[in-house]
Each structure stands twice: as structure tokens, then as C-alpha cells.
Amino acid sequence: MRDLYGYTRSVTCAAACTALAACGGGGGGGADGTSSTFAGYDAIGVSIVNEADPLDFGNIADVEGPAGVPTTGTASYQGVAFAEVSNTNGASQIQGRLMLDADFANSLMDGSIDAIVDQANEALSGSISLDGGIIRRDINVLQTYTFGGPMQGTITDINGNEITVDGFYNGDFYGAGEEYVNGRFSGTLASNGTTATITNGQFVASELP
DSSP states (O other): OGGGGSOOTTSOSHHHHHHHHHHOOSOOOOTTSOOSSHHHHHHHHHHHHHHHTTOOTTOGGGBOOGGGSOSSOEEEEEEEEEEEEEETTEEEEEEEEEEEEEETTTTEEEEEEEEEEETTOOEEEEEEEOTTEEEOSSOOTTTSOSEEEEEEEEEEOTTOOEEEEEEEEEEEEESTTOOEEEEEEEEEEEETTEEEEEEEEEEEEEEOO
16 A cells, blocks of 8 residues: 555556555645644645656656756655554554755755654654755666665654664656656664664655745
């Protein structure tokens, strides 16, 4: 169901999009792209996928390769980040607002994930930085993502436990005008001596006006 946020090169997201849309419920987010509920972020993700149709975020043929990515100007994107994390105690899921800024002239990517909630709709304060990313110009999109960078930050759960996030994100541009970004991230979340691994980290976003 979450594959719509993923960059699965071998599988299209058509079935995943249909399944998620069928889940319904929860309503979308606010005008600023945040939601107080897990289902609300699901709805935001579905809205972006529907808006992008017929682009398929799971199809390598729809990626805007390096030759088509501008070398001047900037673009800002807003969307959803999803993560499933697992450790010896089991698995849990979180979602939040994704913000990404592309500086095409300098081949740089910056951004953040904030307004995070878990599947029980409990909020986690703080944010995760996506600053320091790069746009890769000399790559083969069959083998490498078009952009990526570090993912680091500290978030706090409702019980006051600090969670240190450390990892990487990678993604691609979609659309003739780079109107969408989609990709995935990997890494760990550590708290109180316990470390959980991100087993399924995915994001999707659309360009802001």
C-alpha cells in the first residue's frame, strides 16, 4: 500500500495507488501541507499521485533524467514522507510533511521533514534535516537516483523520549517541468540505547506555486 511513495524501479505503483485510495478516511491536511492524523497524510499522498496522473512514480520511463533537469533557477516542493521502522520490539510507522528546495544552478538540495505523527495519531515534536543534498548530473538513472543527501535530526515522542535520526535520502524528478519529486530514504532511529532500522522509507511531493 505504501509503494506509491517508493521508487520501485521494477514495479509500477498503479496497484498501490488504487489500494491506498480505497482506504479512504481521515481527510487531507491543511493549507500548509501538515496533518494531525496518519490518514490525513495518506490522503495528501493520494492527492499528489492523482494530480500527477498519467505520470507513474514507479516507472523509470517517467523519470526526468539529468539531461532534462535545469541548470538555472530554483524549485520548492511539499509533500509526504513515510517510514516503517523495525527493531527487536516490533515495527511502527510514522509520517510527516516533506519540504524540499532544489537549487538547480548550484546542483544543491535542502529540506526537512516535520509535523510528524505515528499510526496512533500521536505527534512527535522536532524535525529532520535534509540539508546538504546534491543534484547528480553525470549519472545513469537506471543505476543511480538523480538527487540525494544526508538525513539527520532529533524528534521527541509524547513521553519526552528523544529519538536521533541518521540516514540518507535519494530521489528523482518527474514531469517535463520537474513538477514532482519521489524517492526513498534509509537509516536508523535511536533512543534510550535502542536502535530501530528504517525498513521502508518513502516520499512524494509536488512543486509549490
